[in-house]
Amino acid sequence: MNFDRKELSNIQLLDLYKKLLKPRLIEEKMLILLRQGKVSKWFSGIGQEAISVGISAALDQDEYILPMHRNLGVFTGRDIPLHRLFSQWQGKKTGFTKGRDRSFHFGTQEFKIIGMISHLGPQMGVADGIALANKLKQNGKVTAVFTGEGATSEGDFHEALNIAAVWELPVLFVIENNGYGLSTPTNEQYRCENLADKGVGYGMESHIIDGNNILEVYTKIAELKASLAVNPRPILLEFKTFRMRGHEEASGTKYVPQELMDMWAIKDPISNYKEYLVNVGVLSEDLDAEFKATIKTEIDEHWAITQAEPEVVADLSEELNDVYEPFQYEEINPSNNTEVSTENIRVIDAISTALRQSMERHDNLVIMGQDIAEYGGAFKITEGFVEQFGKGRVRNTPICESAVVSAANGLSINGYKAIVEMQFADFVSSGFNPIVNLLAKQHYRWNEKSDVVVRMPCGGGTQAGPFHSQTNEAWFTKTPGLKVVYPAFPYDFKGLLNTAINDPNPVVFFEHKQLYRSVYQDVPKDYYTLPFGKATLLKEGNDVTIISFGAGVHWALETLSKNPEIKADLIDLRTLQPLDTETIFASVKKTGKCIILQEDTLFGGISSDISSMIMENCFEYLDAPVKRVGSIESAIPFVKALEDQYLPKVRFVEELLELLKY
Numbered sequence: 171m172n173f174d175r176k177e178l179s180n181i182q183l184l185d186l187y188k189k190l191l192k193p194r195l196i197e198e199k200m201l202i203l204l205r206q207g208k209v210s211k212w213f214s215g216i217g218q219e220a221i222s223v224g225i226s227a228a229l230d231q232d233e234y235i236l237p238m239h240r241n242l243g244v245f246t247g248r249d250i251p252l253h254r255l256f257s258q259w260q261g262k263k264t265g266f267t268k269g270r271d272r273s274f275h276f277g278t279q280e281f282k283i284i285g286m287i288s289h290l291g292p293q294m295g296v297a298d299g300i301a302l303a304n305k306l307k308q309n310g311k312v313t314a315v316f317t318g319e320g321a322t323s324e325g326d327f328h329e330a331l332n333i334a335a336v337w338e339l340p341v342l343f344v345i346e347n348n349g350y351g352l353s354t355p356t357n358e359q360y361r362c363e364n365l366a367d368k369g370v371g372y373g374m375e376s377h378i379i380d381g382n383n384i385l386e387v388y389t390k391i392a393e394l395k396a397s398l399a400v401n402p403r404p405i406l407l408e409f410k411t412f413r414m415r416g417h418e419e420a421s422g423t424k425y426v427p428q429e430l431m432d433m434w435a436i437k438d439p440i441s442n443y444k445e446y447l448v449n450v451g452v453l454s455e456d457l458d459a460e461f462k463a464t465i466k467t468e469i470d471e472h473w474a475i476t477q478a479e480p481e482v483v484a485d486l487s488e489e490l491n492d493v494y495e496p497f498q499y500e501e502i503n504p505s506n507n508t509e510v511s512t513e514n515i516r517v518i519d520a521i522s523t524a525l526r527q528s529m530e531r532h533d534n535l536v537i538m539g540q541d542i543a544e545y546g547g548a549f550k551i552t553e554g555f556v557e558q559f560g561k562g563r564v565r566n567t568p569i570c571e572s573a574v575v576s577a578a579n580g581l582s583i584n585g586y587k588a589i590v591e592m593q594f595a596d597f598v599s600s601g602f603n604p605i606v607n608l609l610a611k612q613h614y615r616w617n618e619k620s621d622v623v624v625r626m627p628c629g630g631g632t633q634a635g636p637f638h639s640q641t642n643e644a645w646f647t648k649t650p651g652l653k654v655v656y657p658a659f660p661y662d663f664k665g666l667l668n669t670a671i672n673d674p675n676p677v678v679f680f681e682h683k684q685l686y687r688s689v690y691q692d693v694p695k696d697y698y699t700l701p702f703g704k705a706t707l708l709k710e711g712n713d714v715t716i717i718s719f720g721a722g723v724h725w726a727l728e729t730l731s732k733n734p735e736i737k738a739d740l741i742d743l744r745t746l747q748p749l750d751t752e753t754i755f756a757s758v759k760k761t762g763k764c765i766i767l768q769e770d771t772l773f774g775g776i777s778s779d780i781s782s783m784i785m786e787n788c789f790e791y792l793d794a795p796v797k798r799v800g801s802i803e804s805a806i807p808f809v810k811a812l813e814d815q816y817l818p819k820v821r822f823v824e825e826l827l828e829l830l831k832y
Contacts, residue, residue, distance in 0.1 A: 299580020320351025
């Protein structure tokens with residue numbers, strides 16, 4: 171192995187050696203503890219340490235690194251106290267996730283490390299968002315994100331590289347090509363000769379680096395870092411290396427030919443570097459022994475600290491309180507004047523105004539989506555925004571929902587607020603994973619907010635067919651950590667969207683397309699907010715409680731106007747998570763009858779949960795079973811006659827009259 175020290179001093183050479191030793195010695199300790207049954211699982215990075223150590227050593231302490239689960243050298247390179255790492259692995263309270271996640275599935279703002287989730291690919295989109303924030307701040311900072319050769323097959327990898335290339339983001343995409351994705355060799359993973367070749371397709375600079383040569387890794391990263399400060403751009407780096415142990419210890423390495431193991435054993439990054447340092451007179455055996463003894467003592471002392479720490483005691487209130495970032499709602503009224511200035515506007519105008527006023531109020535707010543810049547979006551909601559706020563904050567995205575949502579999360583991590591417009595709510599399926607596994611779980615897992623709003627143009631009635639008409643709120647009301655908003659009137663759209671943007675938690679904001687240009691209302695011109703979790707009682711009566719949201723509210727109003735003899739409490743939920751159960755229960759206890767109208771198909775929809783809650787909390791007040799009305803159990807069709815049959819509007823009238831007869 172050829173080592174070139176370039177201009178590095180002896181002190182720097184030894185510092186790199188100590189940084190290499192530390193993760194190796196920790197691993198050796200963990201493998202012993204694993205055999206003793208004192209550690210439950212271990213993902214080994216033995217043989218790959220030079221990559222983690224070299225990159226973390228070359229970057230500044232305040233530059234974000236997004237490692238994988240065998241990049242221990244990144245964590246030790248950032249000088250995280252070992253007892254905190256050990257406590258994290260052992261599920262102790264002083265770890266980074268309070269026992270809620272394992273191994274390296276965590277992040278820490280203190281050390282500027284953002285750990286991966288098991289889905290691997292989304293973290294590359296997160297790196298895009300972090301790098302975009304750095305670019306907007308013009309701070310010259312670099313972001314490094316790790317992945318393995320296996321994850322380069324994931325769509326998120328390609329989406330993230332494409333976004334980074336198009337937006338010229340200062341990201342180092344680090345591929346640790348260690349020969350196997352668990353047990354699948356590279357010749358069954360991809361067909362190009364080198365993964366670095368993929369950079370060409372994205373118009374991206376790429377390099378192949380010997381991942382077992384610490385000096386080559388460190389000096390190349392240092393050189394690229396200096397270059398990126400002057401010329402921000404993404405760079406794809408393929409590090410050739412090998413994993414000397416199993417994917418995790420239980421899987422073993424029987425699938426690896428012995429000659430391959432023997433070949434890479436000769437290329438061990440630590441023993442070869444040690445030999446080089448001894449040969450050039452920088453390291454002696456005595457000094458080497460001193461380094462190892464010091465590190466082993468530190469490991470043993472910190473392991474003892476972790477062992478002395480008590481096991482986690484389950485605390486129900488703490489678990490539930492940590493699902494969301496605390497949010498102190500600020501009620502902002504339209505005006506202090508006696509007469510508030512209003513304008514009669516449509517839903518679409520209310521949304522646009524809320525976005526514009528929020529962009530003025532929050533200079534760290536970025537809007538992203540397909541065609542939202544000069545074109546103004548599919549529904550022209552952001553028309554004129556580029557002229558007012560610039561292309562930096564109003565960003566057209568490639569067609570890649572998953573990486574865009576992940577990038578929004580990265581923006582939040584690095585101090586920004588983000589709004590993602592799904593062109594249609596149906597398309598969120600392509601970005602579902604980061605919403606439910608990154609955004610929703612992030613605060614609960616490692617106490618980091620996800621300040622993202624996902625706007626969802628949804629709903630039927632426009633003959634748009636199966637891929638542009640779904641109302642899929644039930645996908646998200648099931649997921650703890652998300653807030654779900656679904657207004658029906660311009661006034662509510664404006665006030666609730668402003669609150670959603672203020673809220674540091676992820677909010678999925680549904681906007682029914684049929685209401686965009688058909689519903690008008692007098693709305694204050696000034697900026698104002700409305701609270702989550704507060705339903706509106708639109709009509710009052712003693713006969714029955716009608717509960718709905720979105721377009722269903724207008725169907726219910728139309729039904730009541732045509733049947734004036736029905737005296738009903740009509741509740742517009744406005745937000746589905748949090749849900750205003752107080753208003754629901756009070757009304758049902760008064761009327762004794764309840765019907766819930768949703769546009770989504772019936773089975774598994776939110777009406778099922780509302781019905782269950784009513785049965786559990788108001789059973790003795792009921793004079794009839796709770797009725798649920800929804801669309802038929804099929805995809806939403808295109809032709810009007812079929813769509814009319816699909817939607818529950820007509821059936822609602824029949825079911826309501828039937829309930830009143832009970």
